[in-house]
Amino acid sequence: MKITIQEAAKHVNEEVTIGGWLANKRSSGKIAFLQLRDGTGFMQGVVVKSDVSEEVFSEAKNLTQETSLYVTGKIVEDTRSDFGYEMQVSNLEVIHVATDYPITPKNHGTEFLMDHRHLWLRSKKQHAVMKIRNEIIRATYEFFNTNGFVKVDPPILTGASAEGTTELFHTKYFDEEAYLSQSGQLYMEAAAMALGKVFSFGPTFRAEKSKTRRHLIEFWMIEPEMAFMDHEDSLKVQENYVSYIIQSVLENCALELKALERDTSKLENIKAPFPRISYDKAVEFLKEKGFDDIEWGEDFGAPHETAIAESFEKPVFITNYPKDIKAFYMKPDPERSDVVLCADLIAPEGYGEIIGGSQRIDDLELMEQRYKEHGLTGPAYEWYLELRKYGSVPHSGFGLGLERTVAWLSGVEHVRETIPFPRLLNRLYP
Ligand code: 4AD
Known part of the structure; x- marks a missing residue:
């Protein structure tokens, strides 16, 4: 019977066949330990000279890294390994011999690994990070579906900027100028007026x-x-959502977290509610800490965010930033027009901002005034104003960056390892 490594627990003491690749190998005169991977997981196959034919043993000893093969044998419990099972191999059949696989168990530099990203993805660490990414996506759909949200897909090619014009990718759209989306938010606001929670x-x-x-x-x-949710309501959704994905990853990715040597004690107690600190208080706090490079009205950089996050064990909301350093659509605080009803959620352990969100301006006149201040004109923006013309309601939303969240939960230092094929300042390949 053909099974996957993931299914091994259901086939203890059965003779099965697994299609996979050789990740690594150790052998002595009488025994060969094959580290097998099949995409669903990693498992050891043990080939004992006295239990197999001479031909099979010699083939096992000569297997090269990343050779693809079918291995057949009995699944047995193995309490010493993290996985808990191994295979006592009785037969193997090579599918394709890999020669001179470039990524060996020795240490390679980052640029070398990034040049070989298409192969690097096969490593145990990268496999674990991709599985955690997948679990966060799965839990995201589950959370929003069970809380009455409808999934809506905004366009990728757009005629307007959502988050300022300096970071836009321009492209030709026949005879017009178009951009790659920086955020689907403006379209999601239209969708919320049609479907409520999206x-x-x-x-x-x-x-x-x-x-x-x-x-x-x-x-x-x-x-x-x-729709019909203010800033405070939105913060509650955010902390419940982030708590939900953390608990899902802890529950469903134990093997992956172990493979990454993630200190899970830092995640276990992260449950809503999350602490909050206003921008005003955060500036005061930083000055007390000796940061003399920050004045009220300036945006925080990574060292500032890290210093603030260090005083909390959970993620922290920094709320009510000055209006002038935030996006045009954010609603001013009714009690203080120089700050807006917004929050950034800063992850612990130096992983930085994972969410940016706000209550949106719902008043047509104020939005028109903001358009003037920001020089936003033309048909690409007009439709957005109409949302404030026909039955405008208080509404809020936020954006969670998937890769920063994956980096944090996986405990990997750099976001380049959290997406299958990262696009970086100097990297478009592979
Ligand atoms: O704070 P940002 O720019 O917010 C928006 O785009 C809003 N329109 C979202 C909304 O309200 N619907 O980005 C949101 C999040 C950040 O907190 C961060 O996690 C992530 O997106 N992010 C990045 N992640 C990786 N690389 C970058 N260059 C990122 N820029 C933002």
């Missing part, structure tokens, strides 16, 4: 000249938008 999940693009561990040129964002 969320999107898709790629977004920022032509940012930032070369940091947190920046990608192409990244995936989850963007919920909710």
